[in-house]
Amino acid sequence: EAGVTQSPTHLIKTRGQQATLRCSPISGHTSVYWYQQALGLGLQFLLWYDEGEERNRGNFPPRFSGRQFPNYSSELNVNALELEDSALYLCASTGRVGTEAFFGQGTRLTVV
C-alpha cells in the first residue's frame, strides 16, 4: 500500500513568487495536516483539512493557504514568498481523527 506522497521533492523559488506543494494521503485517509520545519527547528503546524473542510490553521499569515480536493489530496499554496519561508514542508494523513498520523517525505522549499 502506498504511503503519503508529496511533490515536488525539492522546489527553488525566487522571493515574491508563489509556490504550490501537493500531498496525496494514504488510501482511505480523509484528514491531512501540513507542517513547516525550518532548519534545526521543530514542527510548526500550518493547516489541517478533514473531509474537504479546513478544521484549523496555525499562526501563519494569510499568504499561506491550501485546500483539500474531493479525493482527499491536498495542496498548500504560499504566495509572495519570503526568504524565511525556506523550510521542509511536511504533509501527514490520518484516518479517523485522533489516530496515528503518517508523514510524507516532505518538500524542501528554498527561496532565493
Place this chain on the structure above:
Amino acid sequence: QKEVEQNSGPLSVPEGAIASLNCTYSDRGSQSFFWYRQYSGKSPELIMFIYSNGDKEDGRFTAQLNKASQYVSLLIRDSQPSDSATYLCAVNPRGISGNTPLVFGKGTRLSVIA
C-alpha cells in the same frame, strides 16, 4: 494554548544501554499519544502510539503513559547507534471530538555512542 514539552538534549547513552525519553503535556483531556523518530533531513516516522494508561511494548521500544501526571515516555532497550535521531512526542489534545490538531514537542536529540 496546548503544549507538549520535551528536553531538547542531546541525550547521550552508550550502545546497549536503555535510553529514556520523556514528554509532558498541558491538556488534561488529551486522548492519544505518539512517538516519532526523525533522522536529520528526513521526515518523521511513527514508532509507537499509546491511548491507555500503562505500558505498551513493541520490540525494543516501550511507551509509558500516566494521564494523572500528564506524562508520556519512551524507553529504548539495547540502544544501537542507528537509534541516534531526534524523537518527537505528539499529542492529540481532544481525540476525535475536538478541532485541535496534533501537537508536537520540539523533540529530544538522542545520541547512541558505540
